[in-house]
Amino acid sequence: AHARYYTREAGGMAEKTELLLDRSQVKKAVQALQAFLKTKGTGESLFLDETQKISILFTLWKIPKEPQTIRIPLPHGQRSDTDEICLFTRDEPSMTSEQTQRFYKKLLQERGVRNIEIIPYKVLKTEYKPYQAKRRLLENFDLFISDDRVRRLLPTHLGKHFYLKPLCVNLTSKHLARDIERIIQGTSLKVTNKGCCCMAHVAHSGMTADEVMENIEAAVQTVVAKLRMKGPVIKLIHIKSQSSVALPIYNSDLGSLRVLDVEYAQPPKGKVSTKGKGKEKKVKENKAADEEEEEIPQLVPIETPIKKAKLEVSLIHSCWS
Numbered sequence: 404a405h406a407r408y409y410t411r412e413a414g415g416m417a418e419k420t421e422l423l424l425d426r427s428q429v430k431k432a433v434q435a436l437q438a439f440l441k442t443k444g445t446g447e448s449l450f451l452d453e454t455q456k457i458s459i460l461f462t463l464w465k466i467p468k469e470p471q472t473i474r475i476p477l478p479h480g481q482r483s484d485t486d487e488i489c490l491f492t493r494d495e496p497s498m499t500s501e502q503t504q505r506f507y508k509k510l511l512q513e514r515g516v517r518n519i520e521i522i523p524y525k526v527l528k529t530e531y532k533p534y535q536a537k538r539r540l541l542e543n544f545d546l547f548i549s550d551d552r553v554r555r556l557l558p559t560h561l562g563k564h565f566y567l568k569p570l571c572v573n574l575t576s577k578h579l580a581r582d583i584e585r586i587i588q589g590t591s592l593k594v595t596n597k598g599c600c601c602m603a604h605v606a607h608s609g610m611t612a613d614e615v616m617e618n619i620e621a622a623v624q625t626v627v628a629k630l631r632m633k634g635p636v637i638k639l640i641h642i643k644s645q646s647s648v649a650l651p652i653y654n655s656d657l658g659s660l661r662v663l664d665v666e667y668a669q670p671p672k673g674k675v676s677t678k679g680k681g682k683e684k685k686v687k688e689n690k691a692a693d694e695e696e697e698e699i700p701q702l703v704p705i706e707t708p709i710k711k712a713k714l715e716v717s718l719i720h721s722c723w724s
Contacts, residue, residue, distance in 0.1 A: 422627045422637060424620060424653055432642055432650040433615045439647050440608045455644045456481075457606040457615060459622055461592070462639035463599045464655070467632060473592040474570070475625045479614040480588030481606050486545040488519045488587060491527060491569060493553045500526050507574070514580040520544070524553050527560055537562060548586060550574050592626055599638075608644065619652070 440455055490511075495503045503523040511519060522531075531540050549557055549569035557569060570586045572579070592603040605622045606615040619642065630636050641649035 429652045432652050433612045454607040454609040456604045458602050459605050460602045460641040464638045466599050467596050470596050471594045473629045475622050476589045477618045488546045489544040490519050490548045492550045494525045
């Protein structure tokens with residue numbers, strides 16, 4: 404499904420505003436994925452989790468220069484009521500850890516927020532200091548939220564086990580319930596500078612096709628708007644579950660490739676010199692090295708096991724039919 408960026412001129416330079424998806428193609432992919440998950444659950448295992456995560460996979464034209472984490476609000480919550488959520492809070496003055504825990508639990512209940520485990524900062528430092536305790540903490544919860552007053556103190560005690568930083572919330576906000584709900588039911592996309600692919604969970608298999616579609620469209624528009632990259636950004640978009648192949652819902656047209664060719668042909672700013680042939684030769688060498696470093700990454704096909712070939716081919720056919 405081909406789509407294109409709609410742009411507007413701002414100060415002589417085109418800015419990307421939105422990316423329009425082919426809704427019919429997205430719906431075909433979502434329905435094919437849901438049919439596959441239903442067959443997978445009833446045909447292979449009775450103990451399979453009925454609410455498998457559905458993810459959206461972005462393939463970028465270029466590897467980003469800097470890492471970035473994009474928070475994505477979703478119109479339909481993707482977390483179930485059984486998800487375990489942990490909130491790290493500061494230590495209240497003149498209160499013990501137990502009193503601090505009861506204080507914030509009462510505060511959340513008064514605001515209509517339930518089913519969140521409270522861990523004060525002092526408890527985190529003492530009871531979860533050993534390596535094994537940190538591992539158990541990470542395994543026992545599906546989502547971690549932090550009081551924004553202690554967010555700078557957490558990395559020292561959480562360590563490398565928490566590869567995703569806890570999302571922060573202002574516990575003194577007048578709209579605390581709304582803020583926490585947005586964090587819990589939203590998602591985030593972690594863009595690294597080590598590759599051109601990134602993925603975010605946007606739905607689950609228990610949602611309707613229309614709800615999944617709306618979450619996908621909202622996530623795409625948020626990512627396009629917040630990515631700190633110039634020019635054509637997104638090359639491909641797929642959706643997938645934990646046990647399925649990736650189904651395409653967007654493919655950039657060749658116009659984006661021509662724009663990138665023009666961008667690479669322009670010499671880097673501040674490297675043009677007219678003082679001597681030696682300096683000109685050095686500028687050309689630097690330009691060639693920069694172009695070589697910024698070469699567009701190519702997609703590498705992934706081989707799938709032979710026993711899953713027929714199932715995956717039929718899934719892709721149903722997506723494109």
